Amino acid sequence: MMPSGAGPSRPPRYAWKRNPVFQFLASLRLAVVLLSALIVMSIVGTIFESKFDADTARTWFYEAPWFHLWLLFLGANLTCSAFMRLPWKKYHTGFLLTHLGIITLMIGAVIGWIRGIEGTMTLFKDSPPDNALVLQKRQLTVRDPDARRAVTMHLGRGPLRVSEGKPVAIWNTPSGWNIEAVADSERVLGTFEPTPAPDGKTAMRVRLQTKAMGQTIDQWLLAGDRDHARLDLGLITVDLVAPGAAAPMAGAANRAIIRAQEDGALKLEILSGGRTVAETPLAAGSAVSTGWNDWTIEAVQTIASAQPGFRFEEWPADKKAPSGQPLLEGVQIRMTRGEQTITQWVGAGWRVVFPTGAFPLEVSYGWEVHRLPFGLVLEDFVVERNEGTDEPASFRSDLAMVLPDGKVDGTGSCSMNQPANYPQALWRSLTGLTYKISQASWNPNDLSQSSVQILRDPGWLLKWVGSLILCAGLVTMFTMRRPVTSVATAVTPDDSRRGDDAATSPSGSGLKPQHSSPSLIS
Numbered sequence: 021m022m023p024s025g026a027g028p029s030r031p032p033r034y035a036w037k038r039n040p041v042f043q044f045l046a047s048l049r050l051a052v053v054l055l056s057a058l059i060v061m062s063i064v065g066t067i068f069e070s071k072f073d074a075d076t077a078r079t080w081f082y083e084a085p086w087f088h089l090w091l092l093f094l095g096a097n098l099t100c101s102a103f104m105r106l107p108w109k110k111y112h113t114g115f116l117l118t119h120l121g122i123i124t125l126m127i128g129a130v131i132g133w134i135r136g137i138e139g140t141m142t143l144f145k146d147s148p149p150d151n152a153l154v155l156q157k158r159q160l161t162v163r164d165p166d167a168r169r170a171v172t173m174h175l176g177r178g179p180l181r182v183s184e185g186k187p188v189a190i191w192n193t194p195s196g197w198n199i200e201a202v203a204d205s206e207r208v209l210g211t212f213e214p215t216p217a218p219d220g221k222t223a224m225r226v227r228l229q230t231k232a233m234g235q236t237i238d239q240w241l242l243a244g245d246r247d248h249a250r251l252d253l254g255l256i257t258v259d260l261v262a263p264g265a266a267a268p269m270a271g272a273a274n275r276a277i278i279r280a281q282e283d284g285a286l287k288l289e290i291l292s293g294g295r296t297v298a299e300t301p302l303a304a305g306s307a308v309s310t311g312w313n314d315w316t317i318e319a320v321q322t323i324a325s326a327q328p329g330f331r332f333e334e335w336p337a338d339k340k341a342p343s344g345q346p347l348l349e350g351v352q353i354r355m356t357r358g359e360q361t362i363t364q365w366v367g368a369g370w371r372v373v374f375p376t377g378a379f380p381l382e383v384s385y386g387w388e389v390h391r392l393p394f395g396l397v398l399e400d401f402v403v404e405r406n407e408g409t410d411e412p413a414s415f416r417s418d419l420a421m422v423l424p425d426g427k428v429d430g431t432g433s434c435s436m437n438q439p440a441n442y443p444q445a446l447w448r449s450l451t452g453l454t455y456k457i458s459q460a461s462w463n464p465n466d467l468s469q470s471s472v473q474i475l476r477d478p479g480w481l482l483k484w485v486g487s488l489i490l491c492a493g494l495v496t497m498f499t500m501r502r503p504v505t506s507v508a509t510a511v512t513p514d515d516s517r518r519g520d521d522a523a524t525s526p527s528g529s530g531l532k533p534q535h536s537s538p539s540l541i542s
Contacts, residue, residue: 034106037104037106042100042104045093045096045097045100046097046100046101046103046104047097047101048101050093050097051094051097051098051101054090054093054094054097055094057090058090058091058094061081061087061090062081064081065077065080065081065082068080068081075156075177078177079176079177079178083133083176083177091126094126095123095126098119098122098123099119099123101119102115102116102119102120109502110500111500111501111502113493113496113500114493114494114495114496114497114498114499114500115493115497116493117489117490117492117493117496118490118493118494118497119493120486120489120493121486121487121488121489121490121491121492121493122486122490123486124482124485124486124489125482125483125486125487125490126486127479127482127486128479128480128481128482128483128484128485128486129479129483130479131478131479131482132477132478132479132480132483133479135478135479136475136476136477136478136479137153137155137390137455137474137475137476138155138156138473138474138475138476139153139154139155139156139390139473139474140153140154140460140471140472140473140474141153141154141396141471141472141474142469142470142471143396143397143398143417143419143469143470143471143472144246144398144468144469145398145399145400145401145468145469146468147397147398148395148397149394149395149396149397149422150395150396150397151391151392151393151394151395151396152389152390152391152392153389153390153391153392153474154387154388154389155387155388155389155390156177156387157174157175157176157177157387157388158175158176158177158178158179158180158368158385158386158387158388159172159173159174159175159385159386159387159388160172160173160175160180160190160201160351160366160383160384160385161173161383161384161385162190162191162193162199162381162382162383163381163382163383163384164193164194164195164379164381165379165380165381165382166194166195166378166379167193167194167195169193169194171190171191173190174388179204179206179349179368180201180204180351180385181204182201182202182203182204182351182352184203187200187201187202187354188200188201190353193381195357195376195377195379196357196358197355197356197357197376197381198355198356198357199353199354199355199381199383200353200354201351201352201353201354202352202353202354202363203334203351203352204349204350204351204352205334205349205350205351205352205365206347206348206349207334207335207336207337207341207347208332208333208334208335208347208348208349208350208365208367208368209332209333209334209335209341209342209345209347209348210330210331210332210345210348210367210370211330211331211332211333211345212239212240212242212248212328212329212330213240213329213330213331214240214242214248214323214326214327214328214329215323215326215327215329215373216323216325216326216327217325217326217327218325219325220323220325220326220327221242221243221244221245221262221325221326221327222242222243222260222262222263222280222284222322222323222324222325222326223240223241223242223243223260223322223323223326224240224241224260224278224280224286224319224321224322224323225238225239225240225241225319225320225321225322226238226239226240226241226251226258226260226278226317226318226319226320227307227317227318227320228251228253228256228258228315228316228317229307229315229316229318230313230314230315230316231314232313232314237251237253238320239251241258241259241260241278242260242326242328243260243261243262243265243280244262244265245328248328249261250268252272253272254272255272255273255274256272256274256275256276256312256315257271257272257274257275257276258275258276258277258278258317259271259275259276259277259278260278260280261277261278261279261280262280263279263280263281263282264282267279271291273291273292273293273294274291274292274293274310274312274315275290275291275292275294276288276289276290276291276310276317277289277291278302278319284322284324285301286301286302286303286304286319286322287299287300287301287302288300288301288302288308288317290310290311292311292312297311298311302317302319303319304319304320304321304322305318305319305320306318306319329370329371329372329373330367330370330372332348332350332364332365332366332367332370332372333365334350334352334365335347348367348368348369349367349368350365350366350367350368350385351365351366351385352364352365352366353365353366353372353374353383355374355376355381357376362374362375362376364383366383366384366385367385368385368386368387369385369386369387370384370385370386371383371384372384392455392474393424394421394422394423394424394429394442395421395422395423395424396419396420396421396422396457396472397419397420397422398417398418398419398468398470399418399419399420399431400417400418401415401416401417401418401462401467401468401469401470402415402416402418403415403462403467404416412464414435414436415435415436415459415462415470416433416434416435416459417433417434417435417459417470417472418431418433419431419432419433419434419440419457419472421442429442429443430442430443430444432444432457434457434458434459434472435459436459439456439457439458439459440456440457441454441455441456441457442454442455442457443455450481451480451481452476452477452478452479452480452481453476453478454476455474455475455476456474456475456476456477457472457473457474458472458473458474458475459472459473460472460473
């Protein structure tokens with residue numbers, strides 16, 4: 021019977037602890053499984069990174085959806101096991117700090133993964149400010165100039181894969197073109213072929229021919245382009261120069277300089293032995309003798325205003341790629357509208373124009389580009405060499421940070437293991453709200469070029485704070501132990517007759533003190 025005056029029974033204060041889901045998430049068994057699997061997968065990921073590369077490890081492990089789900093369960097386990105200790109006591113301090121530190125560190129990692137930026141940028145001396153940061157993530161973009169719209173497929177770190185007979189749908193344009201990817205390949209060869217563009221530079225398809233040697237060289241040149249303004253055969257060089265621009269100083273002994281005129285005409289200057297031997301107009305389709313044995317030069321085709329472009333094709337697996345032309349990864353794009361079908365390969369890192377009418381569609385495939393709120397200028401690139409040798413001891417990039425209005429907002433230098441920061445305010449550096457610019461690589465054949473890596477991690481501060489809390493928790497766990505507890509029970513006459521057995525049995529007055537040892541997880 022209920023004692024008189026007693027009210028209805030109340031539920032326990034922490035009844036939610038008995039919830040089966042909560043008990044599962046807070047269990048030590050789950051923690052052991054999660055940590056064990058996490059350790060094994062981290063080891064396997066490290067092996068993958070050493071055998072392949074960092075992107076492969078990130079794709080299959082560290083940035084895979086299952087890995088993030090695993091971390092989510094680990095965070096839930098840490099949180100639930102901490103609340104399972106309610107009501108908290110003083111001796112729980114180390115246990116709680118340890119769990120709080122791990123959770124804070126994981127939150128910082130998630131923020132850095134979602135909001136952080138990491139990419140590379142190649143800079144050249146005497147070039148305008150560049151703010152295009154190339155990220156290590158692929159994308160495919162289709163632009164429709166007529167509709168003034170663009171559609172982008174974000175592919176992550178892996179390339180676009182197309183199963184045979186299963187095209188990947190991309191977009192149905194407002195003008196009725198159905199666009200899809202029908203194949204992918206890692207053996208795509210790109211041939212330089214400029215395309216017409218407003219406000220471009222003069223482009224010319226030049227042909228060098230010798231009947232005595234049975235040799236014909238056919239190549240496009242684009243005036244002012246760093247990589248495609250010259251045809252270099254070793255003993256013979258051909259340069260295409262934009263109107264009003266100076267010709268390169270260096271060249272072969274047998275050299276031809278083609279100067280584009282303001283009216284679109286071409287003027288040819290022929291040098292032999294380093295001296296000018298002839299100057300003549302160069303008409304399209306008319307071969308001109310150079311005087312270098314029986315070599316002739318011809319302007320096969322010209323474009324008054326052009327931009328860089330490539331024509332891509334899949335290279336057979338049983339054929340070796342031409343010297344100096346690396347094979348790329350790429351996708352084959354098919355566009356259909358009614359009875360019209362256009363199919364072209366698009367190489368990684370390039371944009372291809374499809375002849376779909378007055379407003380041709382454009383498809384680009386490659387790395388994502390992030391526009392920084394400031395531009396970088398390479399003011400100087402310095403290589404220090406070991407004394408008495410040509411071996412580089414270190415190299416340094418001197419940079420200027422330029423705002424969109426053209427104002428120089430800061431300068432800095434980055435070298436091996438010594439990055440530059442922008443903005444340079446101390447509080448930004450401490451909170452991670454700054455861009456860290458590190459030296460990535462350099463070109464020994466062109467000291468006017470430098471590649472830098474740029475990193476911004478908004479979760480940097482939480483990672484450090486979490487690490488410090490974790491260390492403090494570990495120290496506290498081993499210095500602030502749970503107090504020793506003992507239970508004393510009065511000895512009854514019956515117990516006294518049992519002799520020494522009563523003093524050492526669990527039911528006797530001599531219960532042994534209960535000690536507790538620290539636990540990290542539960």
